[in-house]
Amino acid sequence: MVDPMTLSNTRSARGTSRWLGLLTCVAVIVVLPLIFRDAYWRGIITICAINILLAIGLDFIFGFAGQLSLGHSAFAGIGAYTSTVLVTALGANFWVALVCGVVCAGLAGVLLSAFAVRLKGHYLAIASLGFAVITYQILVNWISVTQGPLGIYGIPPPPSISIPGLQTINFSNHQAFFYLVSAFALLTYVLLRNLTRSPIGDALTAVREDEISAASLGIKGTKWKMMAFGIGCAIAGLAGCFYASFIGTLVPDAFFITESFMILAMVVIGGRGNLWGAVLGAVLLTVVPELLRGIGDFRLVAYGLALTLVALFLPGGLSGVLIQSARRFNGSVTRAKSETHA
Amino acid sequence: MLEIKSGTAGGTSPAGVKPLFDVGNISKRFGGIHAVRSVSFEVVEGTVFAIIGPNGAGKSTLLNLLSGNYQVDSGSLTFDGVNLAGKPAYERARLGIARTFQKIRLFKQLTVLENVVAGFHIHRRIPVLEYIWPLQAAEADRCRWREEALELLTFVGLKDRADVVAGSLAYGQQRLLEIARALATRPRLFMLDEPAAGLNNAEADFLLERLDMLRKRRMTVVLVEHNMELVMNVADRIYVLEAGQQLFVGSPAEVQNDPAVIAAYLGEELH
Amino acid sequence: MLDLLPILAQQIINGLVLGSIYVLATLGLTLIFGVLGQINFAHADFMTLGAFAAYFVARASGGNYLIAIVAALLVGALLGLVVNQAVFSLLRGQDETRPLVATIGVSVLLENAALAFLGPVPYTFDSPYSSQVIRAAGMYFTMQSVLVMFIAVLAVGSLYAFLKLTFVGKALRALSQDQEAAGLMGINKKALIALTFVVGSAFAGLAGAMLGPILVLTPFAGATVIVKCFAIVIIGGFGNVEGTIVAGLMIGLIESFTTQMLSPGMSDIVVFGILLLTLAVRPTGLIAERREENV
Numbered sequence: 001m002v003d004p005m006t007l008s009n010t011r012s013a014r015g016t017s018r019w020l021g022l023l024t025c026v027a028v029i030v031v032l033p034l035i036f037r038d039a040y041w042r043g044i045i046t047i048c049a050i051n052i053l054l055a056i057g058l059d060f061i062f063g064f065a066g067q068l069s070l071g072h073s074a075f076a077g078i079g080a081y082t083s084t085v086l087v088t089a090l091g092a093n094f095w096v097a098l099v100c101g102v103v104c105a106g107l108a109g110v111l112l113s114a115f116a117v118r119l120k121g122h123y124l125a126i127a128s129l130g131f132a133v134i135t136y137q138i139l140v141n142w143i144s145v146t147q148g149p150l151g152i153y154g155i156p157p158p159p160s161i162s163i164p165g166l167q168t169i170n171f172s173n174h175q176a177f178f179y180l181v182s183a184f185a186l187l188t189y190v191l192l193r194n195l196t197r198s199p200i201g202d203a204l205t206a207v208r209e210d211e212i213s214a215a216s217l218g219i220k221g222t223k224w225k226m227m228a229f230g231i232g233c234a235i236a237g238l239a240g241c242f243y244a245s246f247i248g249t250l251v252p253d254a255f256f257i258t259e260s261f262m263i264l265a266m267v268v269i270g271g272r273g274n275l276w277g278a279v280l281g282a283v284l285l286t287v288v289p290e291l292l293r294g295i296g297d298f299r300l301v302a303y304g305l306a307l308t309l310v311a312l313f314l315p316g317g318l319s320g321v322l323i324q325s326a327r328r329f330n331g332s333v334t335r336a337k338s339e340t341h342a
Numbered sequence: 343m344l345e346i347k348s349g350t351a352g353g354t355s356p357a358g359v360k361p362l363f364d365v366g367n368i369s370k371r372f373g374g375i376h377a378v379r380s381v382s383f384e385v386v387e388g389t390v391f392a393i394i395g396p397n398g399a400g401k402s403t404l405l406n407l408l409s410g411n412y413q414v415d416s417g418s419l420t421f422d423g424v425n426l427a428g429k430p431a432y433e434r435a436r437l438g439i440a441r442t443f444q445k446i447r448l449f450k451q452l453t454v455l456e457n458v459v460a461g462f463h464i465h466r467r468i469p470v471l472e473y474i475w476p477l478q479a480a481e482a483d484r485c486r487w488r489e490e491a492l493e494l495l496t497f498v499g500l501k502d503r504a505d506v507v508a509g510s511l512a513y514g515q516q517r518l519l520e521i522a523r524a525l526a527t528r529p530r531l532f533m534l535d536e537p538a539a540g541l542n543n544a545e546a547d548f549l550l551e552r553l554d555m556l557r558k559r560r561m562t563v564v565l566v567e568h569n570m571e572l573v574m575n576v577a578d579r580i581y582v583l584e585a586g587q588q589l590f591v592g593s594p595a596e597v598q599n600d601p602a603v604i605a606a607y608l609g610e611e612l613h
Numbered sequence: 614m615l616d617l618l619p620i621l622a623q624q625i626i627n628g629l630v631l632g633s634i635y636v637l638a639t640l641g642l643t644l645i646f647g648v649l650g651q652i653n654f655a656h657a658d659f660m661t662l663g664a665f666a667a668y669f670v671a672r673a674s675g676g677n678y679l680i681a682i683v684a685a686l687l688v689g690a691l692l693g694l695v696v697n698q699a700v701f702s703l704l705r706g707q708d709e710t711r712p713l714v715a716t717i718g719v720s721v722l723l724e725n726a727a728l729a730f731l732g733p734v735p736y737t738f739d740s741p742y743s744s745q746v747i748r749a750a751g752m753y754f755t756m757q758s759v760l761v762m763f764i765a766v767l768a769v770g771s772l773y774a775f776l777k778l779t780f781v782g783k784a785l786r787a788l789s790q791d792q793e794a795a796g797l798m799g800i801n802k803k804a805l806i807a808l809t810f811v812v813g814s815a816f817a818g819l820a821g822a823m824l825g826p827i828l829v830l831t832p833f834a835g836a837t838v839i840v841k842c843f844a845i846v847i848i849g850g851f852g853n854v855e856g857t858i859v860a861g862l863m864i865g866l867i868e869s870f871t872t873q874m875l876s877p878g879m880s881d882i883v884v885f886g887i888l889l890l891t892l893a894v895r896p897t898g899l900i901a902e903r904r905e906e907n908v
């Protein structure tokens with residue numbers, strides 16, 4: 001039996017380290033726009049935050065529930081266009097439109113899942129691809145609503161918020177917008193992390209690892225897959241809403257299947273199934289191509305190469321490599337300790 | 343903990359007592375092949391019911407029909423008065439039917455402990471939303487499950503391997519882990535598909551002990567097995583299946599002495 | 614009413630031509646999936662690179678389209694061999710999504726490498742036969758269409774003969790039905806898989822050469838077609854050659870008619886709508902057999 005004293009000690013130790021981790025993240029977020037003061041790099045870190053949202057959403061679907069979704073960016077598109085059309089054509093409030101965008105994207109995810117829920121591996125992957133193509137074509141062809149390939153212009157940033165007694169927060173300011181998106185990203189990360197560390201995470205993992213034996217344990221595969229899709233795609237919708245608001249213009253090409261592959265690459269290269277791997281992948285694949293601008297078009301070749309090599313040789317992604325190194329390091333430290341005690 | 347259910351031991355159902363599991367004339371075809379044909383039997387609560395038969399007799403198919411991994415083409419299946427027809431595997435698990443698999447289906451990437459804890463998921467009462475920002479109740483649940491999981495692991499002798507990745511266990515230990523995980527669902531009926539397959543004598547003896555302990559705690563067990571020594575020592579009633587149909591059903595002593603069974607299957611092995 | 618007949622027939626011919634190309638493009642995927650159980654995402658780029666190979670060889674040889682086709686075949690075959698050795702051999706027996714993801718990586722790599730070397734501006738691939746028009750029974754075909762159908766029939770016919778009549782072909786069919794049994798019968802799985810890849814990818818290259826004059830030739834040309842190929846593989850039944858042929862022609866016809874009667878964009882929606890419907894109702898494909906899951 002585990003000693004209850006040790007159990008509560010480890011629990012409080014874990015709790016402390018979690019708060020510490022949270023504070024570090026907040027600190028990093030606060031500091032970043034102060035380091036990068038020019039509009040270009042502030043834009044990059046904002047896109048990075050948006051990509052983090054996309055990546056953790058896909059990790060939830062692919063890394064935790066084991067469902068290979070190849071059309072994730074389509075859901076960002078649904079969120080983006082829903083909220084944008086509501087704001088520009090119907091004059092809705094930004095926040096109301098945001099919620100609508102998120103809900104629509106989530107429902108679309110559940111819809112796809114309903115079709116694809118009995119499918120395995122390849123069938124699911126292609127179904128998701130098909131869904132993404134249909135969504136893209138709808139965005140391109142439903143010109144009366146989406147303006148088609150010409151796109152929607154002049155999308156306003158979120159309306160300013162006045163805090164009584166203090167100043168007004170104006171979201172056309174890049175710094176303020178970055179804080180807004182990052183806050184959402186951090187909150188989403190924390191909530192997702194809580195979910196995955198709970199019995200919900202157990203159920204998803206069971207479904208991913210072996211759906212048949214999961215069923216013998218009373219776990220209904222289809223229900224959990226649909227939940228994973230609903231939540232993951234809703235998060236993509238959230239990202240899409242911010243994207244539209246940030247860039248100011250919206251074209252269907254921003255949500256073509258090549259973007260889905262980029263998000264997949266973030267999750268695969270960063271390492272799936274632990275959430276922070278997806279964050280790592282998102283950061284890397286946003287920032288590194290910027291650093292490599294010097295070599296021109298070959299930087300995209302690099303990302304294709306990285307994806308292939310990681311898929312071939314590093315199934316756990318970069319986070320897997322880091323975890324293994326940490327274990328080996330811990331192992332050698334423990335060994336060293338026991339040796340000195342002997 | 344392991345459910346302690348009262349039930350009758352021995353061979354036949356006492357008059358008036360409804361059996362826990364009532365299988366009525368079930369059949370299953372795959373294309374042109376009649377895998378299971380008009381099979382009927384009753385399983386009394388608290389007993390061990392073994393299904394034996396030569397290779398290809400349809401034993402695993404039969405078990406899959408009982409667990410819900412396959413659906414019957416015709417016939418009736420009743421568990422504790424509930425009609426199982428059309429119910430998929432996860433629903434039957436929720437009714438109290440647990441099983442292990444012939445080809446081991448563990449969550450190989452998870453640890454031994456995590457595998458067993460997954461089995462407790464069936465007892466989750468707290469809604470999903472409350473796990474987004476976990477409250478005390480949610481955390482307490484999980485802690486309790488981990489403790490109970492360790493007890494189950496002690497039962498199968500794997501407690502000191504709790505933090506080992508399941509995929510790295512020896513074959514015999516993996517089989518025991520599957521049993522521990524299934525028991526976590528606190529089943530009323532426990533079905534095992536060739537649990538002794540691939541085990542050496544020492545491991546098979548250990549398994550026999552475990553099954554005997556389950557039997558003493560009045561767990562209802564349906565056992566598909568090839569290992570005759572195990573079956574004869576632990577079963578209350580044996581059903582002999584050949585080519586998808588019933589060849590004989592009775593107590594171990596009756597089965598051993600039936601000429602048809604001996605001729606078709608057991609031959610010299612038993613004496 | 615009778616005026617409609619030539620138009621209808623025209624659409625049917627167009628549809629069949631388009632369908633033939635789809636069949637060529639998809640057969641490779643079907644064969645590979647049949648023996649390996651894997652999808653090669655880079656198949657799209659084998660088509661693109663086959664198209665480019667055909668383009669450059671045609672230019673270099675002063676407009677000899679037929680040699681260009683051979684070149685495309687060879688390029689496809691070579692790429693197939695490389696990807697098989699580099700990706701699928703390495704990942705044999707692993708979790709089935711890993712090779713798929715790896716081939717997505719290869720696809721991205723090839724596309725962007727092509728982009729870096731060839732640029733995003735579309736190349737105009739003029740087959741010498743595109744301008745030769747034949748008129749028969751009130752309909753117009755280009756010589757190109759005739760050539761495409763001829764080559765498609767030839768290729769598919771040869772493949773069929775190969776599969777049904779030769780020993781290697783039969784071994785391939787055995788392998789796609791039961792990996793284990795085939796291995797026990799002394800069939801060299803690795804070599805056979807490699808051969809399948811080579812043949813399948815050669816078909817991709819060939820399809821590319823056929824598509825070059827029709828599509829907008831950019832490094833992303835194959836990508837626009839491949840998703841439809843996946844749809845065809847599913848609708849026809851994974852690994853089912855006859856199903857692919859029927860489904861491919863069907864999709865070609867559907868696309869031809871919806872493009873004419875609705876709009877080009879709508880044809881995609883219709884085709885993928887059918888895909889999703891097939892997946893919902895009969896995931897093993899409209900023509901394939903049903904197989905119950907082995908527990």
